[in-house]
């Protein structure tokens with residue numbers, strides 16, 4: 634093959650491998666056997682070794698970066714990352730819904746989401762390329778953990794969207810990864826992590842991306858920060874747009890027309906949370922219309938248009954025996 638044909642072969646391998654990766658890690662629905670993925674990955678690795686100048690930054694071989702960092706760079710969030718106010722019982726939720734209805738013109742409706750118990754992160758894309766991944770920090774200043782986030786296979790390294798797009802979500806450690814990691818730590822006489830949230834936070838704070846890569850973290854995206862070309866009018870349409878753009882979203886979200894439907898959703902997941910293969914610590918209730926969100930605005934640190942219902946604290950010491958491998 635001449636140089637042009639080699640470049641075309643490498644481009645086609647990157648595209649098809651990223652498509653396989655999307656099905657496997659984002660849709661949890663593998664389309665080819667691992668052997669086919671591995672064979673194409675090896676062919677791409679060999680071509681990239683022979684022609685390093687043709688290696689693309691969104692190639693799946695580029696997920697585990699180079700040398701460990703000395704420290705994390707600080708990053709300022711153009712759109713601050715807010716924290717959520719809490720609700721602890723039905724009355725708190727009814728008060729939230731009443732205040733929301735009183736603060737808007739027209740009929741308020743809601744979206745309910747599972748509250749993933751992980752680490753809030755922000756992903757920035759420019760001209761379709763993943764360029765920056767950061768922690769929430771204090772909401773305005775976070776840490777640049779791009780090299781660690783690149784190791785999360787469900788985060789696309791490129792998307793088909795021009796301009797600047799910033800998305801927010803929760804990085805977390807699935808139960809299976811948590812169990813396997815703690816088993817390893819105990820075998821090495823190391824202290825096991827107390828819970829998947831600490832394990833995820835500890836993994837993303839590693840300065841060496843090779844360590845983060847071994848922790849099999851995952852992510853659910855649930856919001857949009859800055860989006861140049863957005864014509865989105867509701868939160869539920871944002872979630873649908875995130876899915877369409879190739880991001881992993883949690884499929885259990887639900888539009889709720891009334892507080893009664895919100896309470897039904899909360900009751901259902903209070904009972905069924907243990908069927909999930911990741912930790913949730915509550916339910917997030919959001920006003921759906923973005924116009925209504927604008928009318929309601931924010932307190933000093935939290936939106937008035939969202940609240941986190943926290944599950945009652947139970948004996949949640951997730952030790953090896955408590956979690957059955959799903």
Ligand SMILES: NC(=O)c1cnc(OC2CCCC2)nc1N
Nearest residue numbers: 715746747748749803855917939
């Ligand atoms: N842990 C979660 O799953 C989660 C956290 N936060 C939010 O939304 C907040 C973010 C800023 C205003 C509303 N949604 C979530 N699903």
